Amino acid sequence: MSVRTRFAPSPTGYLHVGGARTALFNWLFARNLGGTFILRVEDTDEARNTDEAKQAIFDGMAWLGLDWDEGPGKGGDYGPYFQSERKSIYDTWFQKLVDAGRVYEDGGAWRFRFERKPVTMNDLVCGEVTIDYRDESNTPDMVVKRSDGSYVFHFVNVVDDLEMKITHVIRGEDHLMNTPKHLQLIEAFGGTAPQYAHIPLILNPDGSKMSKRDAGAAVGDYPRQGFLPGAVVNFIALLGWSSKTDEEIFTMDQLVARFSLENVNRAPARFDFEKCKWVNQQHLIPMTVEDFVAAAKPFVEATGLPVPENFGAVAAAVKDKVRLLEEVPAAVDFLLCDAFTYDPETVEKVRGNASAKELLASLAAAFNAIPEWSADAAKSTLGDVAKSAGAKPGQLMFPLRVALSGRAHGPDLGDILNLLGKERCTARVMKFVVILQPCSGGL
């Protein structure tokens, strides 16, 4: 029997990382076993559903690379895949409950009568869990059909899982206590229950529940910050799942090959944004220069910085130095225009070097005299200037970096020299000599 999993979001807000990870685990599980992954939109709450939210789910799934085999836009043998279009199916199943005498009217709504007995589930992650339904105070009979004739989540969710022949339900731990309700319904229908796997929730760094407003919660924010989809998938997979090895950077294909529910743990995980960024960098590094440049370009354009002919070379110079694509503009701005700022602390550091100003002054003159500019020529000139002053070349390289870029960190000095060219380098060194004047006050 082939595996069938589903992701069943309700379009009432933006797709958040918790939901994305639920979708991911269902997707990985199905792909790992050659099964079928289904997307079903649970849009029964008309008051809260929005088209934007629906689109956010589709967009988010597409961005993450989680394609579905059956569902909206795809079709399938068990449609429709929007619950709002399945009313007649639900009516049929509801009638079974009526015929079996398992529902009774209460204030216009219909309640499902639970069997008063202990219900045990065998969760693939949580193990054997028993809830005692003899305790009615804790488990009142649930409404399955509202007084307005619409059906509630528990009912439609169970009916659809049965109708769609779902074999494995992988969902957030917040549904663990709902499972006995679902099991009771399935039993009343005479159906076969799918296997359940309840995965731990994702928490904020401070341990509180992550909700839509929290940093990092909305999947839609990730592209804008310059995360790669593969990196986000990789990181959220690590929240609650482990390969049981020392490796933690994986491509989609590797995750598919390694995923199993046995390696999902039960404790909730906190979201560590720092590590998420690091994972992103690990995915940025193996990119080709062409891909990186193409990915970085929109971020630079968005800031209004000029994007010259040699932008590819500029972006390539910072390829392995940024964690997010969003960092690229600030990392290359001094290569794209002359109006960049000098970091006061770094300038102060250079000022502390007594001979720096003099050496840079000589260097500016020497640069200007270079007949054929190249990074090598410039470096060799730098070596000569340093040597004639009795200094080591290394002592001049940091001041030169600051003169050219205004900061302590950045691309390789050779790249900077090449990218900037003779005129700009000379001019910037001269300007920086002036900035170094103790009384100039001009930063």
Next chain:
RNA sequence: GACCCGUUCGUCUAUCGGUUAGGACUCCAGGUUUUCAUCCUGGCAAGAAGGGUUCGACUCCCUUACGGGUCGCCA
């Protein structure tokens, strides 16, 4: 409050009775790089607490504490 799940470095985690409790992020130090970063090496840092069971417990059991979840005509 009742019920359920959980608890290893600050964070993500490995360990399925016997380990100097391992790895990763972060941070710090040193090395490489004539510069920055990468990289390499090293360092800081953990079994919530108390009882059992056992020759031996992070691992099994109980209690307590703490955290999370659920108790809707929301999903």
